[in-house]
Amino acid sequence: MSSNVLQTAIPIVAYCASSITMTLVNKLVLSGFQYHMVFFMLAVQAFGSVALMVLANYVGLQVRYRAMNKPDARTWFPVACSQAMMLYTGGKALEYLDVPLFTVFKNLTIIAVAYGEKWVFKATVTPLMLAAFGLMVMSSLVGAWNDLTFNGWGYFWMTANCFTSATFVIHMRKVIKQVNFQDFDTVYFNNLLTLPLYIILSILQENWTGFFSYYGDKANADELSSFVRGMFVSGVAAFAISYCSPWCLRTTSSTTYSMIGALNKLPIAVFAMMWFPDPITAGGVLAVLLGFAAGLVYTHAKNLQKREQPSGAQVLPPPISMDRLGQTPSNDSAASKADSSDK
Numbered sequence: 207m208s209s210n211v212l213q214t215a216i217p218i219v220a221y222c223a224s225s226i227t228m229t230l231v232n233k234l235v236l237s238g239f240q241y242h243m244v245f246f247m248l249a250v251q252a253f254g255s256v257a258l259m260v261l262a263n264y265v266g267l268q269v270r271y272r273a274m275n276k277p278d279a280r281t282w283f284p285v286a287c288s289q290a291m292m293l294y295t296g297g298k299a300l301e302y303l304d305v306p307l308f309t310v311f312k313n314l315t316i317i318a319v320a321y322g323e324k325w326v327f328k329a330t331v332t333p334l335m336l337a338a339f340g341l342m343v344m345s346s347l348v349g350a351w352n353d354l355t356f357n358g359w360g361y362f363w364m365t366a367n368c369f370t371s372a373t374f375v376i377h378m379r380k381v382i383k384q385v386n387f388q389d390f391d392t393v394y395f396n397n398l399l400t401l402p403l404y405i406i407l408s409i410l411q412e413n414w415t416g417f418f419s420y421y422g423d424k425a426n427a428d429e430l431s432s433f434v435r436g437m438f439v440s441g442v443a444a445f446a447i448s449y450c451s452p453w454c455l456r457t458t459s460s461t462t463y464s465m466i467g468a469l470n471k472l473p474i475a476v477f478a479m480m481w482f483p484d485p486i487t488a489g490g491v492l493a494v495l496l497g498f499a500a501g502l503v504y505t506h507a508k509n510l511q512k513r514e515q516p517s518g519a520q521v522l523p524p525p526i527s528m529d530r531l532g533q534t535p536s537n538d539s540a541a542s543k544a545d546s547s548d549k
Contacts, residue, residue, distance in 0.1 A: 232297065254442060255393060272387070397444075
C-alpha cells in the first residue's frame with residue numbers, strides 16, 4: 207500500500223473508530239449504571255478534551271488553537287451554551303432510546319438545519335434533498351412503529367435534541383465568521399467555556415448524595431470501577447473526536463468527510479445491536495437502512511449543490527458531523543481548505 211493511500215486511510219479509520227467508540231461509550235455510561243450523570247459525563251468530556259489538547263500541543267502534535275480571550279469568549283459564549291443544551295438533550299435521549307433508534311431520529315435534525323439555513327442564509331432546498339428528507343421521515347416512522355420498548359420521555363428528549371442541534375449549528379455558522387475560528391479554536395472554546403457550566407449544573411441538578419451513598423457500599427465496588435473506566439474512556443474519546451475530525455477533513459476533502467459521516471451511521475447501529483441487549487426487529491433494521499440511505503442521498507445532494515454554485519458564491523459546508531452526543535463540527539475555514547484539494 208502506497209504512503210499516499212495510508213495518509214488518507216489512517217485518518218478516515220481513526221475518525222470512524224473514535225465516532226463509534228464515542229457513541230457506544232456514551233450509551234453505556236448513560237444507561238448501564240445505577241446513576242445517569244449526564245452533566246457530569248459532559249464535564250469529564252470537556253475537561254478531557256481541553257487537557258489532552260493542551261498536552262498534545264505541548265508534545266508537538268498538530269493541535270493549534272487560539273488562546274482564550276475576553277472578546278472572543280463573550281461572542282462565542284451563547285454558541286457554547288447552545289452546544290451544552292444540544293449535548294444534554296442528546297444524552298437524555300440516549301438514556302432512554304437504543305443507539306440504532308437514536309441514529310435514525312438524529313437524521314431529522316438535518317431537515318431542521320436545512321430549513322433553518324433556508325430561512326437564515328437563503329440557502330436552497332433541491333428536489334434531491336426533498337427525496338432524502340422523505341427517506342428520513344420514513345425511516346423515523348418505521349423505527350417508531352417497530353419500537354418494542356416505546357418510551358415517551360425518550361421521544362421527548364429526542365425531539366428537543368433535534369431542535370437544539372439545529373439551533374446550535376445555525377447559530378455557530380453565523381458567529382464563526384465573526385471570530386474567524388480555525389480548526390481547533392472551536393473545540394477549545396466550546397469545551398473550556400462549557401466546563402464550568404456543566405460542573406455547576408451537575409452539582410445543582412444531579413443526585414450526588416445518592417451517588418456517593420450507592421457507590422460507597424462495598425457491594426457496588428465493581429460497578430463503580432466500571433463506571434470510572436467508562437468515564438475515562440468517554441473523556442479520551444471526546445478528545446479523539448476533536449482531533450480526528452479536523453485531521454480527516456484536512457487529509458481528504460469536505461466531500462469525502464461528509465460521505466464518511468453518512469456511512470458511519472451503519473456500523474454504529476450494527477455495533478450497538480451486537481453490544482447492547484436491546485431487541486432487534488426486522489422493522490428496526492429496515493429503519494436503520496432507510497436512515498443510512500437517506501444520509502447518503504442528502505450528502506450527494508449537498509455535494510451536487512456545491513458544484514453547481516456560481517464561482518465566488520457563498521457555499522455552506524456539508525452537514526456537520528454530530529459525534530459527541532452531538533457535535534464536532536467542521537467549520538467553514540476547514541471545509542474551504544479541504545475543498546481546494548478537490549479542484
